[in-house]
Amino acid sequence: MARVVLAMSGGVDSSVAAHLLLESGHEVIGVFMRHGEESSQACRVEDGKPNLPVLGGMAQGRADHKQGCCTASDAADARRVASRMDIPFYALDLQEDFRRIVDYFVDDYLHGRTPNPCVRCNQWIKFGRLFDYADGVDAEFVATGHYAQKASRNGNPNSHELHRGLDSAKDQSYALFGIRPELLPRMLLPVGGFEKPKIREIAEELGLGVAGKKDSQEICFVTQGHHSDFVRAREPEKSAHTGGEIITTDGEIVGQHAGYEAFTIGQRKGLGVAMGTPFFVTEINPNTNQVVIGSKDQLAKPGLTANEANWLVEPTDLPHQVSVQIRYNAPPQPAQIRVDPSDKTRFSVDFDEPQLAVAPGQAAVVYDGPRVLGGGWIE
Secondary structure, three states, rough: OOOOEEEOOOOHHHHHHHHHHHHOOOEEEEEEOOOOOOOOHHOOOOOOOOOOOEEOOOOOOOOOOOOOOOOHHHHHHHHHHHHHHHOOEEEEEEEHHHHHHHHHHHHHOOEEEEEOOHHHHHHHHHHHHHHHHHHOOOOEEEOOOEEEEEEOHHHHOOOOOOEEOOOOOOOOHHHOOOOOOHHHHHOOOOOOOOOHHHHHHHHHHHHOOOOOEEEEEEOOOOOOOOOOHHHHHHOOHHOOOOEEEEEEEOOOEEEEEEHHHHOOOOOOOOOOOOOOOOOOEEEOOOOEEEEEEEHHHEEEEEEEEEEEEEEEEOHOOOOOOEEEOOOOOOOEEEEEEOOOOOOOOOOEEEEEEEEEOOOOEEEEEEEEEEEEEEEEOOO
């Protein structure tokens, strides 16, 4: 069959993906993408001798010394699974690349947006550097443990589509919209056609030791405290000037806040003001430092505009009626879409029904049924 580079995180999904690829007859090369700790920490065993070859030249750790999701224990789990399956295994040092994600995260909050670092990481790093590495080892495919599926239209093997995963509760197609269309034919998603409980069952039957391992839920580099603490630690000078007023949509001043980077659109708890009835963050204005709050009805928006679009189909072929997903765990909503005729990286969305918490900085992903058509970033 084919040579495949598999991103192995040490979790149950990528571990079972390795098994499924081998079962299909592929030659598998496991790669652990290390970006949360120093190489000497994540890639050593108990005796202190290097265990995983580290690909890349960055020797210095992150300035905050926090531990991310790609920890030493994750590396050990991935290494152990690879050893059990007798596949070569390497650590790809991405700390330098990952600083771009951290900088983006901090910058977005300081500009009043709500960043989505996991989607950006897939777009910029996982499906950038992984394919670079695959090219370097003459691998035809790159595989991950994401819950999404590849499909072909009308059985045409030259037609490559990205679809939702079989397990709707675990579907991760939203996070993959940013893959470049020319790379989609080289992408494999072995677990996307399974329900999550079945993947855990396979891992248990194989004795991989990761069947009960919890899914990663948090931002990998914000391992403790509030995200605003991280932003302030990274940019103390800029965040020292972000405090200001909390006002209603009518302009009434109802309180003060220590920094607008602590707020996100749609937030209800932790506002620091008592209004008697539920109020939500409806707007964050970094120019005036004001955080605007309003009722649930005032939080609803009829549509959005997005930029930096990545299309997996020709924009001219987009159906007029689509569905659009605006948050990772939110269901896609019926809408009409219009691509800017002078700039296909920009588009507007009109929802059939107003949607709550349309947050600038989040991804808006466009679907036609289960198929991902593309998406962009909410302005």
